[in-house]
Amino acid sequence: MSAAIRRACVAALLLAVATPLAAQAPATSAPEYDVVIRNGRVLDGAGNPWIVADVAIRDGKFARIGTVRGRGKTEIDARGRYVSPGWIDMMDQSGSVLPRNPLAENKLGMGVTTAIGGEGGTPVPASEIPAYFQRLETQGISINFGTYFSETQARVPVLGRSARAPNAAELERMRAIMDTAMRAGAMGMTTALIYPPSSYAKTDELAEVAKVAGQYGGFYASHIRGEGADVVGAVREAIAVGERGGLPVEIFHLKVAHRPGWGKLMAEVRDTIEAARARGVDVAADMYVYTAGGTGLEATIPSWAHEGGNDSLKARLASPEVRARLKKELTTGSPGWWNIVEAAGGWDGIVLANARDPKSARFHGKGLAAIAKELGKDPADAAWDLVAAGNGRVMAIYHMMGEPDIETALRFPWTSIGSDAGAALSAGAADELGLPHPRSYGNHVRVISRYVRERKVLTLEEAVRKMTSWPATRMRLAGRGAIQVGNWADVTIFDLATLDDRATYEAPTRSPAGIDWVLVNGVVVLDHGKHTGAKPGQVLRGPGAAPTTR
Incomplete structure (x- = not known):
């Protein structure tokens, strides 16, 4: 074969191969992804150092992380910003307000995409939980939301507001109510043991009702019986309920509210919890990052x-x-x-x-x-x-904690972040509790702006872990809490240099700065700090719910 003929054959072959390839990827091809976040410093949520990468999202989930060549229907330039998994609020109070204001503007404004409520239980009786969840799903909510059921909600229908202990038959009725709540999708059982009538329940009663939640894989989460001089004993009681009930224990809003014990009792709390963990008790705690708490003035009685x-x-x-x-x-x-x-x-x-x-x-x-x-x-x-x-x-604000204790507790690897605040009925208003406390608008931002950037108590990676992969792991939230292909695409994008919680005791409903975009299940809900009106949140049912409803 002559050289000229060979060249002609090669050219024809190349043309035959190249033509169909060009047809497969024309310059005007449709977007391959729903959202692509480009050039951000990606924090995976697991505590690893950030990487510069693109993040592509399709059908509500992370589809690709790295160099993304395909286009997104929505493109976000995150250059100079951090791209984090959406932040999780481990102690939320939004259960009663979400049916009336599903937008949860103050939650999203501080980067929260998922909230776990229910210190005081669900806003409806156990038998009405399915309808409550269905209402949230039908109307839509802007954040993911799950809730506990309170032991008090099982107690009051049986005993009223009496201080006495239940007899055997009454205890079985209480256990039956808890069983109904768990099968409806509650995440476990809570107590708030400084508040009557919850405070009337003794350890034996709590352990017996908790066993029901434990049978379904639920948690025991507690506002413990004392947070002052007796905090260590109160932590021990919570651990005992978990051990006897056969379920994990979550200590709500860990603190030492006792000036003579500042700098001393928190170490004892740590030792108590770590000793329990060493013998196999699944116990951990969440906290907010303010030296003042807030609750009803009737707590002084x-x-x-x-x-x-x-x-x-x-x-x-x-x-x-x-x-x-x-x-x-x-x-x-x-x-x-x-x-x-x-x-x-x-x-x-x-x-x-x-x-x-x-x-x-x-x-x-x-x-x-x-x-x-x-x-x-x-x-x-x-x-x-x-x-x-x-x-x-x-409602009142109680100034009762020491700054060094907050910093000590933040360093415990098993603490996560919870605001003890709910969604507001409208943006810029106090939360549903009627308690104007800065934690309602600034808590999660403050973890980074104050304790990472200013005081250097935590690294940025560790602070993000405490608000993402750790609480997701802790609560068994499958497919959440980490930027990983296949996970639900909850995302918080922030500017570390301008991040500022801004809310104060004098101006408690001031929105934070530095949160630029928030995505929930792959949908942009906050765009340049403004709510888009989207409601892509999901109801997160507990382990006792039927698989088709989880």
């Missing part, structure tokens, strides 16, 4: 006075003899009651946040000691008169 409910409490507060006894117990203590006044260092450390009474609104932001002086009353009387006059739960 010993537990026995609450028996029978709010009307009974107000009747007792009207009695001078009862008031005298209550004031004495502020000094002597009272069985089954955590003295939160002592924890706050006295009435000066308690600030009125929401009086639920227009006549007393002028006192918002003032300490109870100052309010009492202005009214010419004893501080206890001033506080309890506010409780009696409030049309709803009167």
Whole structure:
């Protein structure tokens, strides 16, 4: 064959091969992905150092990580920003507000894509949980949401607000209610043991009801019985419930609210939890990153006075003899009651946040000691008169924790992050609790802006792990918490240089800065810090739910 003929054959062959390839990938091909995030510093959530990579998303899940040549219907340039798995709020209070405001603007504004609620249980009885979940799914929600069921929700239908222990038959009825809740998709059983009537439940009762949740693979999560001088004993009780009930234990909002114990008790808590873990107890804790807590002002009243409910409490507060006894117990203590006044260092450390009474609104932001002086009353009387006059739960801020203890607890590898705050009914408003606390708008951002960038308590990678892969692993949230091909594409994109929680005790509903984009299940929900109106969130049912509903 001549050289000319050979060249002609080669040219024909090349043309035959090249032509169909060009047809397969024309310049005007449709986008290959739903979203492509380009050029970001990708933090996988597992604690690894960041890498510069593109992240492609298709059908709600991560499809490719690395160099992505295909286009996305939506393209996000994350150059100079960090791309993290969406942040998880391990102690949320949004259960009752999501049916009314599914957008959860304050949650998304601080990078939260998934929230686990239910310290006080579900907002409906056990038998109504399926319909509640169905409503959330039908109307749509902007964040992923799961919830616990409270032991108190099993107790009150059987015992009312009585302080007595259940008999054997009553206990079985309580266990049956918990069984219904677990099969409906609750994530486990909670308690809030400083608040009546939850505080009336003893360890034996808790362990017996917890066994039901444990049979379905659920958790025992607790606002423990004391967070002050008796915090170590309260942690031990929670661990005992988990051991006897056969289920993992989550300590809600870990803290030491006792000034004499600052710098000492947190180490004892650590040793107690790590000793339990060493013998095989699956126990861990979550926390918020503020030195003040927030709860109802009625928490300043010993537990026995609450028996029978709010009307009974107000009747007792009207009695001078009862008031005298209550004031004495502020000094002597009272069985089954955590003295939160002592924890706050006295009435000066308690600030009125929401009086639920227009006549007393002028006192918002003032300490109870100052309010009492202005009214010419004893501080206890001033506080309890506010409780009696409030049309709803009167809320207060309690300054009772030490900064070094927060930093110590953040370093524990088994702590995750929970805000103890709910979604607001509208952007810029206080959360559903009616408690204007900066944790509602700034908690998760503050973990990074204050404790990574400013105080260098944590590395960025470790802080992100505590808000992503660790809580997802902890809660058995399959396919979440890490940027990994096949996982659900929950994403928070932030600018570390400008990240700022901004909310303060004086301006608690100020939105943070530095969160640029948030995606939930592959859908952009926050774009340049603005809510898009999208509602791609999923209901996260617990392990007891039927497989078709999980």
